[in-house]
Amino acid sequence: MAYGTALAVLADPTRRQVFERLRGGPRPVNKLAQGLPVSRPAVSQHLKVLKDAGLVEERRKGVRRIYSLRREGLMELREWLDSFWGDALDAFKLEAERSYKAKKRDR
């Protein structure tokens, strides 16, 4: 259910802005905060939430912390979204097996 956490976390518009800024490449907090309508500590807080959800990773460079997107976290989200026929077949399987069990029971 990693994607569930990712979706919930990205539902916050400011957090999504922070996340989208990281698509341009790794950045330190002060760069990410520039031009956003929230304080730097607030951006740090959003980064922490994104990190806990596995969407962002952090590394230290001297005294600075550099944030970047975490590829695996995005893959989980992508795999969940990436399944038009896959989703359909899953739904089909559930209904086929449910109705067959019901039919056997009624015999």
Add this chain to the structure above:
Amino acid sequence: MNERVAIAPVRKTVHVKVPIAHAFEVFTSGLTRWWPHNHGIGKKPIQKVQMEPRLGGRWIEIAEDGTETSAATIILWEPPHRFAMLWQVNAQWKPDLAMKSEVDVRFTADGPEATNVELVHHKFETMGAEAGASMRKDVDGGWPGLMQRFVEEAERGRN
């Protein structure tokens, strides 16, 4: 651009613990019972999806206001082993009778109580190189606009 360059098919399989006849029946006549309701091509919210279970039958979406949109036509009907349909949907996910990619669904018994279902969506190249590649990406990948709809829904819930 050469439209005849083949585009790789999208292939999905599922194993279901039901006899082949039941699997075929649920997939076709029973479509309305399992088709995910967010998987619509019409503009309006779908109330249900139906398949006319015969050669020449249509795959129809019925909107909440009763509007019917046909998305596909059955061109091969071999119950309970196989059926195929013309997928008459364009790269913008609008119904379009000129579109002719194909969805081929095969049912293979795995003993008396289980069935393998293989779905192959292919012939994307008949849509033209660009549109075909786009449709291929969409059906192999996510439902178009799903992320956007999720975001809208999530934001609506917050207000």
